[in-house]
Amino acid sequence: MDKKGMLDAMVAHYTSGNKAKFAQLLGVSAQTISAWGARNTFDSELIYTKCIGLSPDWLLTGEGSMLRVNDAPTSEPIPSINQEYKGAPYFNVDFIGGFEFVFNDQTQLPDYYINYPPYNKPGVMWCNLTGHSMEPEISNGDVIALKEVKSPIEYLPAGEIYGIITDDYRTVKRIRPGAQKGFVRLIPANKSPEFCEQEIPVEMIRRVFAVLGSIRKFF
Incomplete structure (x- = not known):
């Protein structure tokens, strides 16, 4: 397979054939993608750092499988994006690894x-995590999988990571019972002095989401 064919295959897999979105994934202009195709070339190093699961051998030779395959009988699942209702919705909404103010009326429609x-799984959605307070467990720029929990926050398993929404901000922290009755303690993973624990009254919390996992943003 020549470089143009390989480029088309990557665009098809990672961004459902959308070259503009593939350019965003790589952090280049759409014109750069078009120029690569016209010249039958591309930046292999850049693509490898941005495209999760890409086989380095295929990227160099154009031969074999485009995606990495484990030695095990089944390969590790690789995330991909689409607009065909396959998987869980991604909302371009920021949860903050800190306590900075963020408008809570951001988009309600999945991108x-x-x-x-x-x-x-039913009820799971993806959002952005910005900020550094949950590093190294969750990094700035990661995409987090969330599922809303309906149980009262006082009865949720302590020490787990949750996404918290108040009237003023969204934040992601570990939760433990507060020292005062009716309060919960929000605990960052980052032990740097600039990040500190904070107690807030339960009555401030409007919605709670369990953080199921995270992936590096790839689109």
């Missing part, structure tokens, strides 16, 4: 669907 079998 895409992320097809990643471990999280293709």
Whole structure:
């Protein structure tokens, strides 16, 4: 397979054939993608760092499977995006790894669907995590899988990671009971002095989401 054919195959797999979205994934202009196709070339190093699951051998030779295959009988599932309702919806909404103010009226419509079998479950959705307070467990720029929980926050398993929505902000933290009755303690994973624990009254919390997992943003 020549470079143009390989480029077309990657665009088809990672962004459902949308070259503009593939350019966004790589952090280049759409004109760059078009120029690569016209010249039968591309930036292999850049593509390999941005495209999850891509086989380095295929990228160099154009031969074999485009995606990495484990030695095990079944390969590890690889996330992909689509607009065909396959998987769980991705909302371009920011949860903050900190306590910065963020408008809570961000978009209600999913941009895409992320097809990643471990999280293709009813009620799961994907959002952005910005900020550094949950590093190294969850990194700035990761996409997090969330599922809303309806149980009162006082009865949720302590020490787990949750997404919290108040009237003023969204944040992702570990939760433990507060020192005061009617409060919960929000605990960052990052032990740097700039990040500290905070107690807030339960009555401030409007919605709670269990954080099921995270992936590096790939689109």
